[in-house]
Amino acid sequence: MYDIQTIFQTANPILNQMPYPMMILNPEGIVLAWNRQAEKTFGYCAEDVLGKFIPFIEEERTYFYKDLWQKIIHSADPLHLESITISTKKGEIVNTPITLKAFTIDNDRYIFCQFNLGSEEQQDLLSFNEFTSIRDGLESSFMMLSIDQEGLISYANNLFLKYSKWTPKRIIGKTFWQMFPQTPESSVVADAIWKSLQNGRQWKGEAEKITKDGQSYWVDLTAIPIFTSAKKPSNFILLENDITDKKRLQNRLEKIAYIDQETGLMNRYRLEQIVNTMISENHHFTFVYFSIDKFYSLKELYDDQAEQVLIQEFTQRMKMYFQDSSMARVSIDEFVVLTPLGEWFIQGFLTYLEQHPIYINNSTLPLSISGGITKYPDDQISFTHLMKASYAAIQKVQSEGGGSISSLTKADHKALHKKSVIEKRLLVALDKKDLKVLYQPQLDLITGKITTVEALVRWEDEEIGTVSPEVLIPIAEETGLINDIGSFMLEQACLQAAAWHRKGIDLKVSINSSVREFRDKNMVKQVRRILEDTDCPAELIQIEITEKFALEAEAETSIIQQMKQLQNEGIVFALDDFGTGYASFRYMQLLPLSQIKIDQTFISTIQYQPKSQMLIQGMIQFGKSINMSVLAEGVETQEQQDILTEFGCDAIQGYHISRPIEAKEVEKLL
Template sequence: MQTSHNLEEKLNRANRALQLLSASNRALLRARDESSLLHDICRIATEIGGYSLSWIGYKKLDAAQSIRPVAYSGHDEGFLSAANMSWADCNRGRSAMSTAIRAGITQLRPDILNDPQLSYWHEDAGRRNYRSAVALPLQVDGDTIGAIAIYAPEPNAFNDEEVKLLEELASDLSFGIETIRLRTAHEHANARIHRLAFFDTLTGLPNRNHLAGLLADSIAAAKQNNNQLALFLLDLDYIREINETYGHETGDWILVQVAQKLCGLVDDSALVARFGGDDFIIIYEQSTVHKVRNLAKHILAAIKQPFLFDARSFSISGSIGIAFYPDDADTPTDLLSRADLAMSKVKGAGGGYCLYKRDMSHLLTRKLELVQRLECALAEGNLHLYYQPKVELYAGMMVGAEALLRWQDPVLGWVSPAEFIPVAEGRGLMPQIGEWVLKTACQHIKSWKSKGLNCRGKIAVNVSAQQFGDPYFLERVARVLEETGVLPSNIELELTESCLMDDPERMSEIMKSLRGMGFSIAIDDFGTGYSSLAYLKRFPIDTLKIDQTFVKNMLDDNNDKAIISTILAIAKQMGLMTVAEGVETEEQRCALQKLGCVLAQGYYFCRPEPMDDFTEKRLKAVCLLPKNSNAKQPAMTSAGRVKEAAGSSAV
């Protein structure tokens, strides 16, 4: 009879553990966050398992090596707060929980009240009728983060079969914790990338990317409700001078203060955005001329008040251009253009605010002149290619370069790409200009080869969205290759993330055709555009260029550093190369190298240079690192790494 009773008891215990394991697995499938999962498992252990107490403790990395209770269920009566357990090897570290964390293996305490090692807790355990216990370590990513402890009211309550099932439960729980943490980290990274794409990292305001959609929505709402809408464009003065004299930290602080002042001056009918640099936008819905003038006056008065920073007083001023929907324009682009014209006029007059008027056509003279001169630039040979090297971080050897378009007009002088590229796009000139850029780059490659010079990698050529929209784009590319005789394996085509979103199906086909020709493809400014990480699997991509905004703040902002680390990990997993843009300091170079980044470009290594200077200074150089760099200088052992970074082609 005794044997029969023992067998029945053994089966009951195994049954209990199996039910507990089954219920715990269901909880794992339903879990949405770590805390609720832990509490559910503890509750299931006491309600279904029938145990007296179940609790989960996480180890702390403090001096006392304490254990922090994070979840419990059952008959506690202050035991956890009074237990004061430690995972250190000391008197308070003899419990099953403590030892399981310290040793990383299951700990069984079959008879607590008669165990001399547990004398520290005999009184508390006896009062609460804790007679036996088992503790099972929780291991996440190779580290024991804590343990789950289960207490029973009778001694010798846990047999071998039951312990094995509970170990399986602990293993499943560990997997659940790790999965939730990975999912949470992924969600945070995606949210961070989304926020960087649509919100200004400095002020937290909607950025230029986001503004386009917000303005379109506001115009649509104004049209539907037959309301007037005003668009403010605020341009601040003296920010550049402050940056140059006192550093960007001071200028950035002032920009944040201005953003806060603007948000404090407007009500719910207005929206503030940062347009870029020292420009801000305000979309003022349901506005009247009287309200608009008053708001403009208050803004100018607010920003004229001195800004105190680091025991210094800084004074700035500003110019505001204002345009109305529907009187001045009925599209976001035209409304911004009108506000910009009004701002330019008042800025030229010394500052203040100005409402757009139709007789401001003379302000278009510059743009029209740019259009006229740009259409002649190709024929007259006024466009030039400059080159900026891509550098291997470890040894400083060049492993390719990026071709950058520059314009020197005999009448206008040097014109910034930021000014003439939008004009070229507006006039539909980018297909012709883009073909010239590719052809010129190929001619330079051919020239270098004829002289026996080696760029040790590919030449990157930027391709605009308008070029991809050109129905003859692939024909233009094929014609350049035929005329120059340069192999496409020498070229890397760079496009921005926004290009991928215009017509994803068509873009995918064009990119596959380009890959079929032998080109490699890079995504420029990765992480700041509209596309999601899912597009990396959809499009034939070889390289991700990490946007300089992440690199700029990575030494001070752990979020930016985490984004870079995430991009590098994703690229490695998918077999993609990475290039960090905008490297300006030795500290940034070292930090990127520690994260596993191989290639970079930026002013720290070299500014963009004309073809002749680039040929003489860079193609013949062994190392492009400054003399004060801590990186190792090139050696024969670096060849394999540089060859791998550069790809199979060497120009």
């Protein structure tokens, strides 16, 4: 028999498959199990935490958490904490939601915690003669069976008889196959064991067995062919260790890991497994994504119990309506149904909810849901794309007021597919550095010289052709690849500025940056490293931000600090597309801005609209009043340049000066 520590250690493989950090505690808060994802997330290896009271929790909070463990131990319901403070091994402070659930093994309670942010084959056993000399030791440690060449049991030791509840009289002469459950799955295992033995090979693995009275138990089984002088084995030995407790624990952990505790539905991770299996088996099905409209507003209308009642009652109605369909809860207020039923039936769920209202405090809950329908394989052909398409359909429904179930058009699905292809090819392009950089000159109206160029990303893929910045940038921002593009552009800009500097050309290179990049606390370190690696003077680099960036940065002290650090290094900041974004001038006080760029939409009408002229003149005067230079974008004619010069604009950029061109072409304009 295994002690409890061994059981948890042998159960670690199931925990290590989970995509979430997880651990198991005893009632005193001592760590008994710690999965691989927890190690990656918090930096502590199993040796750091096993057998200890959660060493990464702040010492002054120890008594609070010990009391919390005791509260959970005596509760049948899971407990969800919105935030628990954890110090990683590197000393970083992390606040993460956590779900805790108590469970029982052999009358003892343990706590399963989920943070929401195989062994080698043994060497061949000894020969028959050596085996007989240690048989007594094996008999005392293993359940043991001897089987003859016909597959009939010729011997069973006392441990086997104890676990299987057979008697020698009843078991001798029985077939090897009678020890296994009479199910297709067990028959496959038994046949595989027998085939290996017949071919003179040992077999090792887990197997389900049955007792004399039909009760299942699990064993870790090693089946060994025994050779004497003949080339074929003369008989076979089965050595077994009981692992029933381990399998029961594994089943409990699977239930906790794969099942949403509040509703009993499978969770998103299990849903993905089911969908991928259905796809591999070429099942046709409809993927239905439901979202409860205005969920958080509904929560605020009622008491603390309303959320639980709402979720449980909605789940019950979903189960009643979509009988024999697979269902999952993928977030607090979102659900998925996998069904073979047609769209007309799915639409009928709205009527069913109206006919079966949910009551809270004796009043009808004003429930409304939005749904998205996607068919496999007609619409999409992978789990990720089924999710994305269905969620896109929900967003479309909610933008129109919610309360309906819809599907995307073929054109919508085609656009999603194209977007998916672009995402994949962008990963390849970034890996191979296939993106291209062009430079658009900016003319200083006072000196008449080109003093700055704006670095612009361009992408022409060998499979999908030219991808415009208007398509590329939104996809990059949505997928998080904008950071990679930003790093690429910064490196290329520094390389080019440094190359010009070595030629005696001190031309400033301006690059665009996103707020996502500056939310990375290592942004300053990265910029410094690239400047050093490329030997580029910091004063030759300018970073352009949008008004949306500025408005978000205004509320985040860390972003402002990083911008000021870079300013101290010599880098200057410009506010791009001025006048088209969010109306707030507070960030003009907080952010280290040196230039504003008037958007081309104002410049295009400057020749014939007096209001545009007055507005642009006001922008220029505003910029100068706060000691900022002013640049006008989108200048396409000499007349526009003359008006801007008259208004006192400092610099211009646009096709009148030059289209975006390669670096060698820039040098010809200087």
